[in-house]
Amino acid sequence: MPQITETARMGSTRELELYFGPQHLGMVGNFSITMKVEGDRILEATANPGYLHRGFEKLMEYRTWIQNFPMVCRMNVIEPDSMEMIYAMAVEKLAGLEVPERAHYVRSIFLELARVGSHLFGLWAYSNMLGFDTTAQWAMYHRDLVLDLFEELTGGRVYHIYLWPGGVRRDFPEGFKDKIVNTLHSIGGCVPDYDATFFNNRLFYDRAKGIGIVNPEQAKKFGATGQTLRATGMKYDIRKVEPYAAYDKVEWDVPTREKGDAYSRIWVIRDEMIESVHMIFKLLDAMPEGEVYNRVPNPFKWNIPKGEVYVRCESSRGELGLYMVSNGGDKPYRAHFRTPSYPHGLIVLEEALKGASIADVGNIMISLYVVAPEIDR
């Protein structure tokens, strides 16, 4: 850890204020950081969200329960499916709806595919930022293969609007299982190449090792979840802690690392991607036959009884929660999302940047897996 010199503490003129983003090559997303630097070292960092505030939670209060589905998925551009899932879960819990067994499996497979796609996108962002262009192009290509699957299943590539309170909109089309298996095999076959060019690459190791360390105490103190927490050694995963969909039906493991630095976080993401692929194969094998949705009341005249609920699920970035209140009407009275990037991008990032070098800002930020639209909402 570099020492903050005495001159800096006295407020000498060697301190500079520097703006990083939103128009900066090293910045992914609409987000900026104001840094106080001395030479190359960051003394203090302030995260500034707000470039993308659309007020979704307020807009949701003006729309009926069903009309909100196309809205919630737009909160996280990279992985919209967890957002749909959490909203569907909240509506089901408030209205007391049951989900058929097969729909649980379809949902889990759908969400795990989304996780793989999201991690590949994250891999693109990270390797692209560090200059590993080949890996970045591969990751983007493989993500596109996952998007092709989504296109066949739902009709949409990025936003799917596939979930529905009480199930999913439609069953898998014919031959879809084989397509999933083939696509995942062709992606999984490239893992050795990814390892050779990126994860085990000495250049990457030198850039990411020991950067942006978050120790277990800090992680807990700042409310970190997801990879940031799992890279410090804790097996905290909502899919295990509070299983939803079909995650308790098959065996799987939570990958962790010990060091808590950027390198560990990326390795957790890599292992998680592989674990997700294995999980999809197991889910496909165990999937029962049957209906994929239960009938819901007429959406135009659907009033949900008074109540409040907090549901959570594991998005590709950590614990995603939704606090929703109904006052017995046909619209949500209040909805508040607990997005994983919110603590990671605001307070964890500010802490992790202290004492870092300016060249590592993008490195640390992407390794914390921050998605700006999730923070702003």
Added chain:
Amino acid sequence: MSNSLKGKLESTFKGVEMTLLKDTRAVVSAPKDSIVAILEYLKDKGFDHLALVSCVDWIEQNEFEIVYILTSYMRNNTDYSAEQWLHLFIKTRISRDNPELKSVTGIFENAEPYEREIHELFGVYFEGHPRLIPLFLERKYEIPPFRKDFDTRKYVKDTFDSIPSVED
């Protein structure tokens, strides 16, 4: 677990009422002065993960409801027991006319951005908060925009309809 907690909470703090809901939720209603003490007490009892701080505008009762959602992290890496499922909603009601509350950032540091957000979007003042500076918004609003009496559609019409379109 939850029943013994209920007894302890209600005997330790004055005016506190804990309601156990079905499944894994429990609601703790408390007066606003004892929120800090209750959160400190619950953190000691193992509820060390503050998931969310939220605010609901109950305009008909002329009150804001501040909600703290508490769960736990894991004790060790093999323990996936149901105890961790328990969600505590700690709630307090404050008047809409004078919305003031003590900040809990001293106990849970991750409450800091949540309180900043509530300050900005609902106009609730948090006493003792280290930096109540704007988080999202760039314009000044007469009514904080997430209050129920703020009409989004009217605001959008008034603000953006006056901007001439590109064709004109």
